[in-house]
Amino acid sequence: MTRRSTLGARNRGIPEATVARLPVYLRALHTLAERDIVTVSSEELAAAAGVNSAKLRKDLSHLGSYGTRGVGYEVQYLVYQISRELGLTQDWSVAIVGLGNLGRALAGYGGFASRGFRMAALLDADPVIVGERINGLTVEHIDKLEQIIADCAISIAVLAVPASAAQPVCDRVVSSGVTSILNFAPVVLAVPEGVDVRKVDLSIELQILAFHEQRKAGGPAGVEQEYLEAVDGS
Amino acid sequence: MTRRSTLGARNRGIPEATVARLPVYLRALHTLAERDIVTVSSEELAAAAGVNSAKLRKDLSHLGSYGTRGVGYEVQYLVYQISRELGLTQDWSVAIVGLGNLGRALAGYGGFASRGFRMAALLDADPVIVGERINGLTVEHIDKLEQIIADCAISIAVLAVPASAAQPVCDRVVSSGVTSILNFAPVVLAVPEGVDVRKVDLSIELQILAFHEQRKAGGPAGVEQEYLEAVDGS
DNA sequence: CCGACTTTGTGCATGCGTTCACAAAGGCTT
DNA sequence: AAGCCTTTGTGAACGCATGCACAAAGTCGG
Numbered sequence: 001m002t003r004r005s006t007l008g009a010r011n012r013g014i015p016e017a018t019v020a021r022l023p024v025y026l027r028a029l030h031t032l033a034e035r036d037i038v039t040v041s042s043e044e045l046a047a048a049a050g051v052n053s054a055k056l057r058k059d060l061s062h063l064g065s066y067g068t069r070g071v072g073y074e075v076q077y078l079v080y081q082i083s084r085e086l087g088l089t090q091d092w093s094v095a096i097v098g099l100g101n102l103g104r105a106l107a108g109y110g111g112f113a114s115r116g117f118r119m120a121a122l123l124d125a126d127p128v129i130v131g132e133r134i135n136g137l138t139v140e141h142i143d144k145l146e147q148i149i150a151d152c153a154i155s156i157a158v159l160a161v162p163a164s165a166a167q168p169v170c171d172r173v174v175s176s177g178v179t180s181i182l183n184f185a186p187v188v189l190a191v192p193e194g195v196d197v198r199k200v201d202l203s204i205e206l207q208i209l210a211f212h213e214q215r216k217a218g219g220p221a222g223v224e225q226e227y228l229e230a231v232d233g234s
Numbered sequence: 235m236t237r238r239s240t241l242g243a244r245n246r247g248i249p250e251a252t253v254a255r256l257p258v259y260l261r262a263l264h265t266l267a268e269r270d271i272v273t274v275s276s277e278e279l280a281a282a283a284g285v286n287s288a289k290l291r292k293d294l295s296h297l298g299s300y301g302t303r304g305v306g307y308e309v310q311y312l313v314y315q316i317s318r319e320l321g322l323t324q325d326w327s328v329a330i331v332g333l334g335n336l337g338r339a340l341a342g343y344g345g346f347a348s349r350g351f352r353m354a355a356l357l358d359a360d361p362v363i364v365g366e367r368i369n370g371l372t373v374e375h376i377d378k379l380e381q382i383i384a385d386c387a388i389s390i391a392v393l394a395v396p397a398s399a400a401q402p403v404c405d406r407v408v409s410s411g412v413t414s415i416l417n418f419a420p421v422v423l424a425v426p427e428g429v430d431v432r433k434v435d436l437s438i439e440l441q442i443l444a445f446h447e448q449r450k451a452g453g454p455a456g457v458e459q460e461y462l463e464a465v466d467g468s
Numbered sequence: 469c470c471g472a473c474t475t476t477g478t479g480c481a482t483g484c485g486t487t488c489a490c491a492a493a494g495g496c497t498t
Numbered sequence: 499a500a501g502c503c504t505t506t507g508t509g510a511a512c513g514c515a516t517g518c519a520c521a522a523a524g525t526c527g528g
Binding site: 469470471472473474475476477478479480481482483484485486487488489490491492493494495496497498 | 499500501502503504505506507508509510511512513514515516517518519520521522523524525526527528
């Protein structure tokens, strides 16, 4: 099963931090490609991606030696290599579960299709929403979840359901064979070994901003006494 | 300006990684509080938050010694301390710019108000959308951006605009005094020193999942030849 | 064909984050 | 009051990520 040795210096263990930045590089490269730019130096690409050039070079070096010293990187070639490394040269079928405001926003987001992600199914439990057409797809009832996931060979599910429904829905998609989940519900999902979960939490992002904002304004004001005032109104 | 010494062992330099987890602990604590649970051990709270207990204790120790050995942490007290540290004991006025699908989803998201965030203004450039009422607020034209940010004392802006509009809008909110930005547009924003930007990118999250998904299936398939086939259809 | 110039790829040092393991500290029972 | 039990808070070791700085490797002009 392991064929690690076939590609020379290429080390299969790409650091997680690097993986998280590759999509950013990829987008910057696409922008350059649109402007018919053929080659780019690490300095330029790093600037476009908002990182420093040493980090960029080290990141790319994990994929292999795809640059030319004295010149830089060929844009198209690098696009291909990063795409392949990320698994974007194949198509992934994605299901969105939950079509409230957020689910609809996701269903209509153009950035998916252009990156090898195909919206394959939309699922909801609300009979008012089921049957509605969104972005060319008909919303199916969640009762058909298992069947649809199997039929469409879906391996990635996006959960945009209420917090209380998240874990049960998660359990169902996992037992149907989904091994990657993008979770928008504000809960910590429990999943078996081998299933990846990524979480996007709008509220958490704002709280982190608030922390730094407060810091700029002079740090948290309170001392012990404030707590007592806060709990009983005396 | 620095008054680090007033609070004993309390060290003002809380690691960024810890800050990012505090909101998760806070949510877990709120859940416990709803169930009228008075005290919680680091082991239990860690399980609820999806981290290990040593990390949780170290994180909390950065805020101070708020636990009782042999017992655990008092839920309500810890809620207050974390809230205060994150700056949630004061209200923050937030503006949402861009009310497409995503902007509407954010405007309707209940998780904000309950954490000290007040939706203070909704702004859009589209005359069809301007004037619409969403969640009790009227969408204003983006021409009034500067005035509204000043009037409502807005320090946090959420950008849910198209990629092409993101940088110009960013520049405008920054020059109006906003110092924290939550950016949903798929671009790297350039901001002056002292302005914090956090980015949420749906497409990037999926790409990271795809990487791991592919890894599970046996790693990237391609070798050199595939690239040549991919660029010219021969 | 050679030498100057550019830019990559990486060894190394530093700093941050995580985890282990345990002493210190409190409560509870007898 | 004394000892046992539980759980915190933290010192120390380890590992990962970042950034510097430079040798290696390539291009290009003459």
